[in-house]
Each structure stands twice: as structure tokens, then as C-alpha cells.
Amino acid sequence: MKFNIALLAGDGIGPEVIDQAVKVSDAIAKKFGHEITWKPALTGAAAIDAVGEPYPDATHEVCLASDAVLFGAIGHPKYDNDPSAPVRPEQGLLKMRKKLGLFANVRPTFTFPSLLEKSPLKRERIEGTDLVFLRELTGGIYFGEKGRRDGGETAFDNCVYTRAEVQRLAKKGFELAMTRSKKLCCVDKANVLETSRLWRETVQAMEKDYPEVTVSYEFVDAVAMRLVQWPNSYDVLITENLFGDILTDEASVISGSMGLMPSASMGADIALFEPIHGSYPQATGLNIANPMATVLSAAMMFETAFGLHEEGKAIRDAVNKALAEGIVTEDLADGGKAYGTKEVGDWLAANI
Amino acid sequence: MKFNIALLAGDGIGPEVIDQAVKVSDAIAKKFGHEITWKPALTGAAAIDAVGEPYPDATHEVCLASDAVLFGAIGHPKYDNDPSAPVRPEQGLLKMRKKLGLFANVRPTFTFPSLLEKSPLKRERIEGTDLVFLRELTGGIYFGEKGRRDGGETAFDNCVYTRAEVQRLAKKGFELAMTRSKKLCCVDKANVLETSRLWRETVQAMEKDYPEVTVSYEFVDAVAMRLVQWPNSYDVLITENLFGDILTDEASVISGSMGLMPSASMGADIALFEPIHGSYPQATGLNIANPMATVLSAAMMFETAFGLHEEGKAIRDAVNKALAEGIVTEDLADGGKAYGTKEVGDWLAANI
Numbered sequence: 001m002k003f004n005i006a007l008l009a010g011d012g013i014g015p016e017v018i019d020q021a022v023k024v025s026d027a028i029a030k031k032f033g034h035e036i037t038w039k040p041a042l043t044g045a046a047a048i049d050a051v052g053e054p055y056p057d058a059t060h061e062v063c064l065a066s067d068a069v070l071f072g073a074i075g076h077p078k079y080d081n082d083p084s085a086p087v088r089p090e091q092g093l094l095k096m097r098k099k100l101g102l103f104a105n106v107r108p109t110f111t112f113p114s115l116l117e118k119s120p121l122k123r124e125r126i127e128g129t130d131l132v133f134l135r136e137l138t139g140g141i142y143f144g145e146k147g148r149r150d151g152g153e154t155a156f157d158n159c160v161y162t163r164a165e166v167q168r169l170a171k172k173g174f175e176l177a178m179t180r181s182k183k184l185c186c187v188d189k190a191n192v193l194e195t196s197r198l199w200r201e202t203v204q205a206m207e208k209d210y211p212e213v214t215v216s217y218e219f220v221d222a223v224a225m226r227l228v229q230w231p232n233s234y235d236v237l238i239t240e241n242l243f244g245d246i247l248t249d250e251a252s253v254i255s256g257s258m259g260l261m262p263s264a265s266m267g268a269d270i271a272l273f274e275p276i277h278g279s280y281p282q283a284t285g286l287n288i289a290n291p292m293a294t295v296l297s298a299a300m301m302f303e304t305a306f307g308l309h310e311e312g313k314a315i316r317d318a319v320n321k322a323l324a325e326g327i328v329t330e331d332l333a334d335g336g337k338a339y340g341t342k343e344v345g346d347w348l349a350a351n352i
Numbered sequence: 353m354k355f356n357i358a359l360l361a362g363d364g365i366g367p368e369v370i371d372q373a374v375k376v377s378d379a380i381a382k383k384f385g386h387e388i389t390w391k392p393a394l395t396g397a398a399a400i401d402a403v404g405e406p407y408p409d410a411t412h413e414v415c416l417a418s419d420a421v422l423f424g425a426i427g428h429p430k431y432d433n434d435p436s437a438p439v440r441p442e443q444g445l446l447k448m449r450k451k452l453g454l455f456a457n458v459r460p461t462f463t464f465p466s467l468l469e470k471s472p473l474k475r476e477r478i479e480g481t482d483l484v485f486l487r488e489l490t491g492g493i494y495f496g497e498k499g500r501r502d503g504g505e506t507a508f509d510n511c512v513y514t515r516a517e518v519q520r521l522a523k524k525g526f527e528l529a530m531t532r533s534k535k536l537c538c539v540d541k542a543n544v545l546e547t548s549r550l551w552r553e554t555v556q557a558m559e560k561d562y563p564e565v566t567v568s569y570e571f572v573d574a575v576a577m578r579l580v581q582w583p584n585s586y587d588v589l590i591t592e593n594l595f596g597d598i599l600t601d602e603a604s605v606i607s608g609s610m611g612l613m614p615s616a617s618m619g620a621d622i623a624l625f626e627p628i629h630g631s632y633p634q635a636t637g638l639n640i641a642n643p644m645a646t647v648l649s650a651a652m653m654f655e656t657a658f659g660l661h662e663e664g665k666a667i668r669d670a671v672n673k674a675l676a677e678g679i680v681t682e683d684l685a686d687g688g689k690a691y692g693t694k695e696v697g698d699w700l701a702a703n704i
């Protein structure tokens with residue numbers, strides 16, 4: 001098969017970890033007889049510096065013309081302490097999600113048996129954890145009307161959801177649950193919010209189309225608790241944009257291996273794959289960042305965007321082998337030998 | 353001194369745990385020469401059943417005429433699966449907060465050395481944790497305009513904050529930080545929300561009035577992570593209503609002793625004290641609920657509402673002694689002897 005893949009390396013350690021995912025993907029292409037054409041494009045602070053815009057139209061064109069998008073990370077410290085600066089890298093992220101219609105953010109959280117001790121949670125609490133969040137990504141309070149009144153003394157943010165928006169996200173949730181243990185949890189705050197009541201009634205009405213799926217409804221505050229108490233009691237969770245932002249970050253701590261966690265953002269026509277970690281500016285250029293989350297994001301891309309399961313599995317097998325043999329960056333080295341970002345990438349590519 | 357204390361036992365285990373707090377408070381009054389007049393009043397499902405209203409006007413009058421409010425818990429399973437029922441216990445809670453002007457919810461999270469093993473988090477992560485959340489409780493998306501459009505197909509919730517609302521909460525935060533380790537964290541989502549940008553700029557402008565306090569600004573998703581990773585890196589945290597709802601529940605897990613955690617909700621004229629746990633309907637009437645969180649809420653009441661620190665300390669000393677001697681309910685018994693709710697209350701009162 002032939003693919004065009006948009007390559008949005010972004011800021012900080014983005015370019016370094018993306019390089020390794022490219023290397024590994026190329027090894028996969030060679031082994032399985034595919035042809036990948038990489039289409040690099042600018043995003044984030046890098047794009048602001050170059051063209052004054054964190055998600056330039058040219059980048060959008062590249063994404064639209066591609067079969068998938070592989071994304072590194074964006075964010076630069078020079079914008080961190082000024083959240084009201086006129087142009088910020090995050091705006092590019094939101095614009096990209098909206099313009100590409102990436103309405104479903106898929107975030108698996110799972111444990112690696114060899115890394116269980118890395119978690120801040122006790123082993124017996126997390127053993128066997130394998131859950132997936134589906135976070136709505138193009139609606140809610142992120143994209144509602146916002147502004148000031150009363151000469152700046154009053155601020156407002158509007159949270160809006162339509163039934164259709166809930167349905168398309170929930171549909172993905174039900175479908176995913178059908179391929180797993182058929183358990184779906186709808187996370188909302190229906191005891192307070194009208195948008196949450198719309199979420200709940202919409203999901204309730206869809207239950208009859210998936211009679212095999214057991215659906216539970218839990219309040220976001222209760223989930224924030226139980227996620228730390230018994231993460232392995234969850235399987236597929238669906239939720240709105242802001243709750244998803246908070247809970248997926250909370251969940252990412254469970255496995256203790258944030259440097260390993262991939263994610264996907266799916267739209268109707270295109271999907272984007274990225275590590276869940278950020279741009280980690282302090283590590284930029286030091287060849288110490290863990291490339292595995294980005295490499296595993298490429299695995300998700302082969303599986304989810306191209307339906308190539310063997311290819312995805314080959315990547316995951318290589319990562320597992322590297323973990324077992326200690327071919328890891330300093331975050332996982334535990335006093336043992338630490339390999340560089342590039343060296344881990346080389347090893348993975350060689351072991352495909 | 354003479355006090356009138358409104359007694360809102362509420363639903364589920366509320367009445368049982370409140371009884372023990374009354375018993376212990378009466379023992380304190382006797383020992384220190386105070387006179388407490390308890391003013392029972394209806395709230396929650398109990399009030400709906402009796403008068404069709406979860407926070408009746410008569411109850412409001414009782415609260416207004418009192419020096420403090422001691423609250424149990426509200427919520428009943430018959431309302432749980434129908435968040436759009438016309439009258440629900442939670443509405444009473446929100447109405448009460450709004451009408452009494454309880455704008456600052458104070459939620460300490462601390463560890464008991466003897467109970468460190470109860471936490472789902474590893475000992476080295478939580479040792480020494482002693483943090484306090486100040487959650488804004490009468491504004492934000494909880495109280496903004498909400499409703500439906502397009503024949504019910506679109507739902508909206510408006511989040512609104514004024515500078516004055518932020519200032520009065522932040523002022524409490526700065527003042528509290530001054531009495532502790534002078535570290536304040538403002539939790540927001542200023543990279544996305546306009547209300548958060550108002551929060552951040554308002555707190556920033558107040559920094560000059562408290563030159564000794566070190567203020568940090570963190571995004572809510574980052575705090576949801578770090579709270580599980582390194583809870584003992586926080587001291588005083590201030591945040592808006594919905595973020596506070598989620599994060600205080602998440603934080604309550606850290607200590608592993610939720611049955612011990614008290615809270616206060618402060619207004620300009622009156623304050624309310626309650627355990628952080630809910631109405632725990634399954635345990636109703638079984639004499640197994642842990643009364644210590646409610647008893648410790650009474651301690652907070654003596655200290656915060658009446659400025660009686662010796663009295664508060666006497667209660668906390670009795671609780672610590674009970675924990676040390678194993679006079680605990682089944683949630684803390686760990687295979688050892690479990691005492692009943694009433695027996696723990698009796699023991700505490702006898703040991704004042």
C-alpha cells in the first residue's frame with residue numbers, strides 16, 4: 001500500500017521523537033512492502049516563529065491531502081506565563097482539531113508488567129488496568145462563545161453540545177466497547193449541568209442499539225476518585241471535552257509510564273496520532289526524551305487509520321522487547337544503562 | 353459562650369453520624385463551659401418527602417438564626433438514576449449554598465501516620481501530605497444560565513465569574529496561605545477559558561498585597577496529574593467551582609481515610625461544616641458508618657466559626673487517641689475489632 005503521512009513535529013522534543021517514529025515506520029514499510037511519503041509541515045511555536053500562525057493554512061492543506069497525521073508535541077516556555085498573549089501555540093492545537101474535525105480523542109491507559117513499580121499507585125490497585133478514554137474534542141466549553149462584559153469585570157465561557165455531537169462520539173464508544181469487554185461508562189455531571197443531561201439521555205437512547213453493552217453512568221467527581229482507587233474497574237469511558245482533558249491526564253499517571261502512552265484523534269475523514277506527553281522543553285536537543293510513546297502512536301496509526309494489524313503488532317512487539325532487554329531512555333533506566341532517544345529509535349527499527 | 357447551631361442531618365447515614373458529632377460537641381460544651389442549643393431542620397430527600405422541597409424556607413430561617421450549621425449528608429438512591437427529575441436532593445444543596453452565600457468550600461487533605469497504608473498511593477508519595485483546597489462554591493457553571501434550544505436538540509451551560517467573586521475567594525486563599533507555609537497554587541485553564549484568564553489576572557494583581565506568599569499558576573489537567581504523583585508538593589490551592597468539585601474528590605482518595613475528612617463552607621455571615629463523604633445509603637441504620645469525619649467537622653466548627661482552638665484540639669486529640677487504640681468502625685478495622693457508629697461516638701465523648 002501507498003500512504004502520504006503529514007508529519008507535524010512541532011516544538012521542544014517533538015522533532016526528536018518524531019524522527020524515531022519515522023525511522024520505525026520506514027522499517028515497517030520496508031518489511032511489509034508499503035510505501036510511505038512523509039509530508040512535513042509546521043505547527044506550534046515553530047510555526048508562529050516562521051509564519052506568525054500556530055496552525056498555518058499551508059499545514060492544513062498538507063493534512064487534508066494526507067492519509068493520516070503524525071504529530072509530535074507543541075508548546076514553548078516563552079508562552080507559558082502569558083495565557084492571554086495574542087497568538088499562542090495552543091490556539092493552533094484547537095484550530096487544528098476543529099478544522100480537521102477530530103471529534104474523538106482516543107486515549108488508552110494500560111500497564112506494562114515490567115513497569116508496574118513505576119506507578120505512584122500500589123501494584124494491587126493497578127494490575128491489569130487496560131482502559132480507554134474517548135474524549136469529545138471539538139465541542140463543549142472549549143469552543144463555545146467566550147468573552148468579557150462590564151468593562152472586563154465579568155468573564156464568561158459557554159458550554160454547548162448538540163445531540164448529534166454526543167451521538168457520533170457515543171457511537172465510537174459503543175463500537176469500541178463491542179470489540180473489548182462490552183463495558184461502557186458515560187462520565188458526566190448530570191446532577192448539575194444541562195449539557196450533561198443531554199449527554200446522558202442521548203447515550204441512554206442508544207443503549208437499545210447495542211444490547212450486549214453494559215452501560216454505567218457516573219459523575220465526573222466520582223470518576224476522578226475511582227480512577228485512583230480502582231482503575232482496573234473501568235474499560236471504555238466516554239466523556240465531554242473538558243472532563244476528558246482532566247480525567248485523561250489523571251489517568252495517564254496510573255501506569256507510571258507516561259513516556260509510553262500513545263493517543264489518536266479521529267475525525268470523519270482523517271485521524272491524527274500523537275504521544276500524550278508534551279513538548280518537554282527542558283529536554284530539547286539533549287537526546288534523552290523517550291521516543292516510545294510516539295513510536296506506539298505510529299503503531300496505532302497503522303492499526304486504526306490503515307487497518308494494518310500485523311504492522312501495528314510488529315511495532316508493539318519491538319517496544320516490548322526493548323523494555324524487556326533494557327533498551328530504554330533515562331526515564332525508565334532505573335539506575336541501569338540509559339540509551340539516547342536516537343539509539344532507542346535505531347534499536348527499534350533494527351528489531352522490526 | 354452560648355451558641356445556636358443549626359443541625360441538618362439529611363439523608364442516609366447523615367442522622368447517625370450527626371448524632372455522634374452532637375454527643376462529642378455536648379461533651380466539649382460541658383468541659384469548657386459553653387451552652388449549645390441545637391436547632392434541627394430538614395434537608396435533602398428527607399425534606400422532599402416531608403414538605404416537597406429539598407431546602408425548605410423554614411430550614412433556611414433556622415440556618416440564618418444560627419451561629420453555625422452542622423450538616424450530615426444528602427442524597428437518596430431513588431433520585432440517582434433520574435438526574436432530570438423535577439425535584440432532586442442536590443438542588444437543595446445548591447440552593448442552600450447560594451442562599452447562605454457559602455462562597456468558599458474549605459477541604460483539607462491530610463494523612464494520619466497510622467493509616468498511611470490505607471491509601472491507594474505508595475507511602476513515599478503521600479507521606480507528609482497536608483494540603484487545603486479552597487473551592488469557589490456559589491458561582492461558575494453551576495449557577496450560570498442553562499437550558500435547551502432547537503427543540504431540545506442543543507443544550508447549554510454558561511460559566512460566569514466576576515472579578516469580585518474571584519477576589520473574595522482568593523483573599524481567603526492568601527490569608528490561609530499566610531497561616532501555613534505561604535505557598536498558594538491557583539488552578540485554572542487559562543490557556544482555553546476566558547473565566548480562567550479572569551481568575552489568573554485577578555490573583556496576579558493581588559500578589560503585591562501578600563508579598564510573602566509564593567503563588568504558582570497551574571492548569572487543571574496538570575494538577576489532576578500531579579495531585580496523584582506528588583500530593584505533598586501542594587499546600588493551599590484555590591480554584592473555581594467545577595474544577596474544585598473534581599479535584600477535591602480526587603484529593604480525598606490520597607489519604608485513604610475518606611471517612612475521616614471534614615470540610616467547611618464559609619460565607620460572609622455564616623459557615624457550614626460537613627463530612628466530605630456522602631449519604632452512603634447502603635449503610636443506613638446499620639450502625640457501621642464512620643462518624644469521625646463529622647466529629648472532625650465539629651472540631652473545624654469550634655475552631656473556624658467560634659475561634660475556640662482548645663476545643664477543636666480536644667476533639668482532634670480524642671480522635672487520634674481512638675485511632676491509636678483501635679476504637680474504629682469497620683472501614684478502618686483491618687480485620688481487627690470493629691466498633692459501631694454509636695460506640696465510637698460514645699468513646700469519643702467519654703474521652704473529651
Ligand SMILES: CC(C)[C@H](C(=O)O)[C@@H](O)C(=O)O
Binds near residue numbers: 093543544
Ligand atoms: C494545550 C491544551 C489546550 C490541550 C487541551 O486542553 O485540550 C491539552 O491539555 C490536551 O489535552 O491536549
Ligand SMILES: CC(C)[C@H](C(=O)O)[C@@H](O)C(=O)O
Binds near residue numbers: 445597
Ligand atoms: C451533589 C453535587 C451537586 C455536589 C457538587 O457538585 O457540588 C457534590 O458533588 C459536592 O461536591 O458537594
